Amino acid sequence: MTEQLESIGSIAIELTVGLFGLLLLTKVMGRASMSEATPFDFISMIVVGDFVSDAIYDPETHILKVLFAIFFWGILIYMIDFITLKLHKTRAFFESQPVIVIRNGIIDRMALKKNKVDINHLQMLLRDREIFSIREISFAILEPNGKVSVIKKPEYGTVNRNDLSLPVHAVSVPVTLISDGVIIRKNLKEAGKTENWLKDELAKRSIENSSQVMLAEWRDEDGLFLQTK
Known part of the structure; x- marks a missing residue:
């Protein structure tokens, strides 16, 4: 009974340390990595989570190994972020690049094939942007995070106050x-x-x-x- 309580207490401590360590790591990675994960960010989160879970539930692993795994992986992420910031050419490898998948209203099948995106998936991404017909699109760009940015054809664009010659009013944050x-x-x-x-x-x-x-x-x-x- 005593050994079981000690084991439970050890797991609780390691989970707590692991949680705060991961929270600290997410601060290092930044908000952009959390809200719009690139493939590199996705891999980072999976690997770190696997490190922590293995370290916590392995009876031979000390709590310092949990912290070391998080700390060392954080250093690697920071170094890669620093490299991509200083060396522009490395960004294509670590972060991927935006790709034009619709150009002048015409779907680029080669670009879709290269990025493993089929027509059905492209249509789903467009519907997520409230666009239900490809005929409305002039350009569509597949972003590194898997989402699509769109420039509509002029006849399908949103009407604004300048188009209607209406006065423009100031806006404020609620x-x-x-x-x-x-x-x-x-x-x-x-x-x-x-x-x-x-x-x-x-x-x-x-x-x-x-x-x-x-x-x-x-x-x-x-x-x-x-x-x-």
Whole structure:
């Protein structure tokens, strides 16, 4: 029984250390690597996860080996990032390059074949961009992360205010003032508002307490938006 408890305690400690080590590694890799993983980033995450799992569940592995595996792999990733930053030619090997798969409305079959993408997969990627017909596209670029960037033909492009000769208005970032009933005082100050002002606005809408509000958002263009629970 004592040996089992010691084993469980050891695993718990190694899992905790491994978790914080991986979190630190993701900080080193940067946000872009997490949100839009390239093939190199994908391989990195798989290898590091495998290192950590093997080290944790191997009874002969010490916790220092877990940290060493994460630390050493982090150094390798940092070195490769540094090399690709300084030597532009190495980026094609480590990060891949964007490829034009539709040019002037014509599908480049060789480019698709080279990147192991068939027509059905290309159509799926386009539908993800809310494009349901290839006839709408002038250029499509397959990005290193597997997504597609698109330039539409002029007749299918989105109409903007300049096209209609309408006046252009300034826009601002919405600021959340209440989230799940909690007043966010820092955001209130950022919006140039006070808590008394907010309470008065709630009272005008027959809301007695901020706890009744799911979301309150302020935007300079159109004022306060509220949604109750």
